[in-house]
Amino acid sequence: MNLPASAPESNVVSINVGGRIFQTTKQTLTLAGTDSLLSQLATESTRFVDRDPGLFSVLLYILRTGNLPARSTSFDIRDLIEESRYYGIEPFLIDSLSNPSQFEAFDLRKSVILPLNGRDSPSTIAPTSNGGGGLHVAHGSKITSFDWSLRRKSTVLTNFSAVDSLLEISPGVLAAGATDFPGLQIIDLDNGGFVRTTLNWENVATTTTSTVQAVGSSSEFLFASFESSRRNSNSVMVYDLSTLLPLFEMDRCDNYGVGGGDSVIPSNKLRWIRSCNLLMVSGSHASPSGVSGHVRFWDVRSRDMVWEIKERGDCFSDVTVSENLSAVFKVGVASGEVYYTDLRSLGGKGWVCLGEEKKRSLDERKGVGCRIESYGNHVFCSKGNGIELWSEVITGLVGNASRDVLEERVFRKNSFAADSGENKITGLAFGGNRMFVTRKDQQFIEVWQSPSRGV
Amino acid sequence: MVSDVSNRLKLNVGGEIFETTSSTIQSTCPDSLLAALSSTPTSHGSNPIFIDRDPEIFSVILNLLRTKRLSSAVFSKQELLDEALYYGVESLLRSAMSPPPLQAFDASLTSTITPATDGVPSAFTATAGDASLWIAHGGMISVYDWSLSHAVTVRTHLADVTSICRVWDEAAAIGSGSASGLHFYDLSSGRYLGSTHWTDPEDPRIHKSRVAAVTDSPRGVFASFDCLHRENSVLQIDKSTLQVTAVIGQQSGSSAKNSVPEKLRWVPDNGLLIGSAVQRGVFGCSGYIRIWDPRSRDIVWETSEPGSGRSSRFGDALADVDVDVEESVIYKVCSKSGDLGVADLRKLGEDPWVYVSDENPGAWSADEGGRSRGYSVVHCYRKQVVAARGGSLEVWSSVEGKGSGGLVRRRNFVDKGEDCKRGVISRVEAGGDRLFVSRECMEGVEVWESSNASSVISVV
Numbered sequence: 004m005n006l007p008a009s010a011p012e013s014n015v016v017s018i019n020v021g022g023r024i025f026q027t028t029k030q031t032l033t034l035a036g037t038d039s040l041l042s043q044l045a046t047e048s049t050r051f052v053d054r055d056p057g058l059f060s061v062l063l064y065i066l067r068t069g070n071l072p073a074r075s076t077s078f079d080i081r082d083l084i085e086e087s088r089y090y091g092i093e094p095f096l097i098d099s100l101s102n103p104s105q106f107e108a109f110d111l112r113k114s115v116i117l118p119l120n121g122r123d124s125p126s127t128i129a130p131t132s133n134g135g136g137g138l139h140v141a142h143g144s145k146i147t148s149f150d151w152s153l154r155r156k157s158t159v160l161t162n163f164s165a166v167d168s169l170l171e172i173s174p175g176v177l178a179a180g181a182t183d184f185p186g187l188q189i190i191d192l193d194n195g196g197f198v199r200t201t202l203n204w205e206n207v208a209t210t211t212t213s214t215v216q217a218v219g220s221s222s223e224f225l226f227a228s229f230e231s232s233r234r235n236s237n238s239v240m241v242y243d244l245s246t247l248l249p250l251f252e253m254d255r256c257d258n259y260g261v262g263g264g265d266s267v268i269p270s271n272k273l274r275w276i277r278s279c280n281l282l283m284v285s286g287s288h289a290s291p292s293g294v295s296g297h298v299r300f301w302d303v304r305s306r307d308m309v310w311e312i313k314e315r316g317d318c319f320s321d322v323t324v325s326e327n328l329s330a331v332f333k334v335g336v337a338s339g340e341v342y343y344t345d346l347r348s349l350g351g352k353g354w355v356c357l358g359e360e361k362k363r364s365l366d367e368r369k370g371v372g373c374r375i376e377s378y379g380n381h382v383f384c385s386k387g388n389g390i391e392l393w394s395e396v397i398t399g400l401v402g403n404a405s406r407d408v409l410e411e412r413v414f415r416k417n418s419f420a421a422d423s424g425e426n427k428i429t430g431l432a433f434g435g436n437r438m439f440v441t442r443k444d445q446q447f448i449e450v451w452q453s454p455s456r457g458v
Numbered sequence: 459m460v461s462d463v464s465n466r467l468k469l470n471v472g473g474e475i476f477e478t479t480s481s482t483i484q485s486t487c488p489d490s491l492l493a494a495l496s497s498t499p500t501s502h503g504s505n506p507i508f509i510d511r512d513p514e515i516f517s518v519i520l521n522l523l524r525t526k527r528l529s530s531a532v533f534s535k536q537e538l539l540d541e542a543l544y545y546g547v548e549s550l551l552r553s554a555m556s557p558p559p560l561q562a563f564d565a566s567l568t569s570t571i572t573p574a575t576d577g578v579p580s581a582f583t584a585t586a587g588d589a590s591l592w593i594a595h596g597g598m599i600s601v602y603d604w605s606l607s608h609a610v611t612v613r614t615h616l617a618d619v620t621s622i623c624r625v626w627d628e629a630a631a632i633g634s635g636s637a638s639g640l641h642f643y644d645l646s647s648g649r650y651l652g653s654t655h656w657t658d659p660e661d662p663r664i665h666k667s668r669v670a671a672v673t674d675s676p677r678g679v680f681a682s683f684d685c686l687h688r689e690n691s692v693l694q695i696d697k698s699t700l701q702v703t704a705v706i707g708q709q710s711g712s713s714a715k716n717s718v719p720e721k722l723r724w725v726p727d728n729g730l731l732i733g734s735a736v737q738r739g740v741f742g743c744s745g746y747i748r749i750w751d752p753r754s755r756d757i758v759w760e761t762s763e764p765g766s767g768r769s770s771r772f773g774d775a776l777a778d779v780d781v782d783v784e785e786s787v788i789y790k791v792c793s794k795s796g797d798l799g800v801a802d803l804r805k806l807g808e809d810p811w812v813y814v815s816d817e818n819p820g821a822w823s824a825d826e827g828g829r830s831r832g833y834s835v836v837h838c839y840r841k842q843v844v845a846a847r848g849g850s851l852e853v854w855s856s857v858e859g860k861g862s863g864g865l866v867r868r869r870n871f872v873d874k875g876e877d878c879k880r881g882v883i884s885r886v887e888a889g890g891d892r893l894f895v896s897r898e899c900m901e902g903v904e905v906w907e908s909s910n911a912s913s914v915i916s917v918v
Contacts, residue, residue: 021520022468022477051466053479055521055529079530081911089525115914120566122871144857144868145563149912156912158564160857162866164817196857446874447915 018044023056031066039091041066058086066092071099080152101136101151101435107453108381108392109417111438117448119147120158125441125448128432129169129177136435139177140448141166146177148192151435153450159196162188168218172225172244178202180215180227187215187227189247200247204229204240219273219282220244224303226282228254230269237269239284241303253306254284254299268296276300278326279346281309285322287336294318294336300349310349317342320370321384325377328395330412332375332382339369341384341393343414357393357414378433382414385428388442389421420451467496468506474513475506476520486523490546515541523547528554535605552604556589557907560891562842562853563870565906566913567877573600573611577901581622581632582885582894589890592630592645593903594619599630601645604890606905612648616641623672623679625697631679633669640669640681640693642700652700656683656693663687671733675724677752678703680731682719690718692733694752706731706755707748714744715762723781725803730758732788734779743775743793749806759806777834782841791836791845798843798854798867814854816869839888846886849878851895851906872906 014028035041044050052059061083064072075083080100087096119125123143131137135151143165147158161179168180172189176199180187186201202225204213216237217228225242238255242248258267270286282303287296296314301307319333319342329346333354340358345351375384382393396413420428420440430441438451467483469476480496487493495507509516519541521529528538528551535555542551557568573579576596584591589604597616601609620635628646633639642651658664667683670690674680678697684690691708695701709716719733731752736745746762763775777793786803790811801810834847843854851873857866872893881897888894893906 019477022475051477053477053482054524055517057517058529082527082529085525085527113917115916118913118915120564120872122873122875143870145870147564153914154912155910157910158561158908160561160563160855160868160870162857162868164868 016045016050018050018052020052020056020059021054023059025056025059025063027063027067031063034066035090035092035095041090041092054086054089058082059090062087062090062092062096065095065099069095069099071096079154081154084152084155097135097151101437103134103379103435105436105453106379106433106438107436108379108394110453111419111451112454113420113440113449114452114454115153115450117149117153117156117450119446119448121145122446123165124444124446125430126165127167127169128430128439128441128448129171130432130434130439131174132171133174134434136437138432138434138439138448139169139171140441141169141179142446146179146190146192146196149448157192159190159192161190161196162198168215170218170220172220178218178220178225178227180218182214182216182230185212185214185232187218187229202227202240202242202247202249204231204238204252216269216286217271217273219275221275221277221282221303224250224275226273226275228270228273228284228286234269235267237267239270239273239282239301251306253301253303254308270297270299272322274324276324276326276346278329280304283322283324283331285319287314287318287320289336294320298322298331298333312344312353320373321375323375323377323382325380325382327380328377328382332377332384332393334370334373334375334384334386336370336373337367339367339373339386341375341382341391341416343412345412355411357416372427372429374428374431376431376433378438383431383433383438385431385440387421388425388427389418390428390431390440392417392419469495469516470506470508471511471516472509472513474516476513476516478520478524482523486526486550487547492523492545492547511541511544516545519545519547522550522554526550526554536607539605539607555605557891558910559908560840560842560888560893561855561908562839562844562872562888562893562906563855563868564908565853565872565893566909567873567904568907568909569606569905570902571602571606571905572902573598578899579885579896579903580618580620582887582896582903583622583624583630584887584889584892584894585624588627589892591889591894591903592622592624594622594632599632599643599645610645610648612643612645614641614643615650621669621672623674625674625679631672631674631681633672633681635668638666638668640672640679640683640695654681654693654695654700654702656685656691656702656705661689664689670718670720671722673722673724673731675726675731677729680706680722680724680752682722682733684718688712690716692719692722692731692750704752704755706750706752707733707757715746719748721779723783725781725783725786727783727786728803729753730803732779732781734776736776736778738777742773743777745776747776747779747788747790777847778836778845780836780838780843782838782843785841787838789836789838789843791834791847793834796845796847798845798869814867816854816867835883835886837886837888839893844872844886844888844893846883846895848882849873849880849897851877851883851886 018025029045032045033042061075087093125140125142127141129139137151139148149156163181163184166179167182170178175193177190189199191197191199213229213231219226225244227240230237236257238252241250256267268286268288270284272285274283282301285298296318298312300309317335317337320336322333324331330343332343342354384391393414426442432439440449465479467480483492483496542548573595579593579595581594591602593600600611603609616634619632621633623631625631639653639655641653656667667685670682672681679695682692689710692706693702694704714737717735721734723732731750734747748760749758774792774794776790779790788801790799797813797815799811836845881900884898885896895904
């Protein structure tokens with residue numbers, strides 16, 4: 004064909020896409036990665052692609068600038084995704100739309116809601132493991148998965164009547180468990196929800212079944228917190244993440260006696276702290292004598308417990324750990340206030356209250372049902388129908404250098420999301436540049452993101 | 459893909475130049491107009507082939523050929539259908555536009571089809587084969603094709619049509635609750651084909667019999683007839699002569715055990731006919747299921763509820779019955795508990811029922827009130843059992859499970875809480891990966907589909 008002749012040493016290449024001629028440079032094309040169709044084109048002699056030129060122009064713009072052009076709004080995002088897959092540059096599209104670095108905690112607004120079919124409200128949500136901003140939602144016996152664009156979904160049916168713990172362990176593979184159904188099921192989403200295998204607590208007698216209280220993972224391990232059906236023993240099982248073979252158990256608690264001092268509280272939150280190679284294990288339980296709980300830190304390699312915090316007074320309703328802030332955060336069940344303790348000096352100071360530390364009666368239950376999660380450099384705590392955002396302010400005024408700054412570390416709070424008439428928040432999750440919120444009795448997911456970066 | 463020059467093809471559609479490859483066109487729709495153009499000897503020269511059509515809509519069609527997907531464009535369904543018909547790529551458009559395989563547990567309401575006049579459907583039927591929908595409303599029959607576009611409306615001589623069955627590709631057998639006889643219409647031409655009446659020269663009581671249910675089979679059409687004098691029976695009618703070839707299960711009376719079958723199903727595997735009737739009274743449901751062998755006209759098996767002995771659950775009689783003809787399984791739904799009774803057609807005995815229940819709270823525990831007590835509809839489609847009670851719609855789907863003997867059935871609501879306020883569901887049928895629902899005294903037929911696209915709602 005009559006493509007414009009170019010000097011052999013020239014970097015400018017012409018591509019005919021569906022009848023329209025595009026000109027770009029070899030560098031731009033090779034940006035796409037060696038496996039992509041575009042970088043192959045850079046080496047071809049005749050450059051003709053039998054695809055839609057309009058969609059290609061958008062993808063070329065993304066390749067050149069890293070951003071999505073404004074004119075892309077005239078295309079459906081689903082077409083762009085399909086087209087980017089054809090050219091092998093979907094990661095660029097994901098990056099331009101939902102990059103964790105574009106998460107702007109102070110500029111979060113409710114941008115879209117994702118309706119769920121049926122009448123069950125979400126029981127638990129889990130972001131996709133690639134961090135691209137997709138989400139898995141368990142509602143009733145179903146799990147609905149939204150991809151990073153939130154435009155495509157698929158739903159599978161599970162054996163559970165309700166899923167309580169959910170984690171994506173590798174793309175398209177979920178670990179799901181319930182507190183009323185035995186075993187941790189490994190579900191293959193690409194295979195229509197086929198249960199690949201069911202993991203059980205190996206060390207209990209085979210006659211009893213054990214239920215899953217929490218699930219977590221590191222790059223090597225899969226952790227599952229089990230409780231026996233008689234509820235008198237619990238443990239955290241460690242599996243190999245790739246083979247799913249059981250490796251060992253830790254954090255085991257048994258209570259076969261009558262009315263012993265400590266009731267056996269199963270752990271309902273497992274968080275891997277990558278920078279310290281530690282697993283945070285926490286659980287709390289309300290009894291007539293008050294709420295008690297534990298936070299333990301396990302070194303998985305040596306199988307030793309590194310540190311334990313026992314909670315009796317203002318026990319937590321939820322705990323989280325932030326690696327960026329090197330701190331553990333809890334929300335007190337009685338006071339409803341947020342506390343932190345420094346990860347670098349475990350056991351040093353104990354909890355430091357971030358809110359107003361008034362003398363409160365321990366009979367109060369202000370923090371019941373509060374959730375706390377960390378993402379990036381921020382900690383999010385749900386309270387009733389609103390969210391508190393805690394962030395550290397670096398002042399340089401360390402210690403008592405100034406009268407104004409009495410604390411060692413300065414955390415400040417912003418509150419949002421508490422519109423009147425909204426229901427209580429039941430779940431928080433983060434992925435890509437998004438925050439996902441579920442509320443009581445609502446059959447949809449709220450997606451919060453910065454309005455300039457929405458899909 | 460990157461391809462050699464000889465394969466390339468230039469098209470000038472309405473003044474805009476498109477370039478594609480002949481393999482793209484040949485591989486997808488070898489019989490289309492485009493394929494014919496691309497194989498002409500002049501097509502590979504430097505002069506593009508000129509087609510005098512709109513270029514923008516052609517780019518959608520061309521992308522359909524390239525990707526097998528329909529790019530979500532601004533064009534209407536009708537525009538795309540017309541254009542696809544012009545280029546001869548209708549089959550490709552159809553596969554791109556059809557909904558994904560129905561997962562009833564994840565279906566959502568996508569549209570409501572309302573006929574222009576007398577919009578309250580009195581009966582409808584959906585077919586799995588060509589995914590079309592026939593709605594009877596106010597003495598008319600409207601046909602909607604696979605894309606749910608209105609194809610044709612035929613006015614019948616009946617004042618109302620209460621049962622409709624497809625007997626050939628284009629022919630319907632219809633019955634009326636207000637006029638006697640079974641009537642046949644060719645819907646493509648709108649032509650009346652004939653009628654069949656149940657008369658008996660030796661029995662003067664048998665006349666003016668009305669049709670209660672119709673089903674089709676390769677052996678002929680089966681229709682249950684009910685006389686004013688409470689005689690009823692199932693007739694086997696030859697499809698070519700429209701003559702009665704057999705009278706099956708004639709009975710008289712109006713009690714629960716011998717009322718006219720209001721649901722008929724033909725099981726192709728063993729050539730059996732299954733009929734059922736349920737009466738709904740203030741004291742609950744009562745009814746029967748009866749299976750005939752049309753060859754011998756004998757009753758092969760029957761059960762009636764509430765019955766004696768252990769064959770029924772006390773106070774929990776059947777509310778509706780359907781047959782999964784592919785699996786040879788009868789499903790009944792219990793009127794009080796809402797549990798599902800499953801019976802293997804090949805192993806029917808005195809008490810063949812296996813009951814499945816789900817702790818997941820379903821419609822049966824919901825606050826439906828006394829109004830809809832015992833009123834329910836069950837329909838099965840591709841191993842999924844859709845049950846409706848009052849205004850609520852739920853589905854029993856089987857999950858591969860460990861432990862309790864293989865199959866676990868889970869009950870899930872299909873609809874939302876507010877959906878059931880639209881009215882009591884009178885009929886549920888599935889066809890072409892769609893679920894069709896009609897409600898009493900409500901206009902239109904609801905279309906429920908499962909989808910891979912999430913309906914993102916923007917709130918900014």
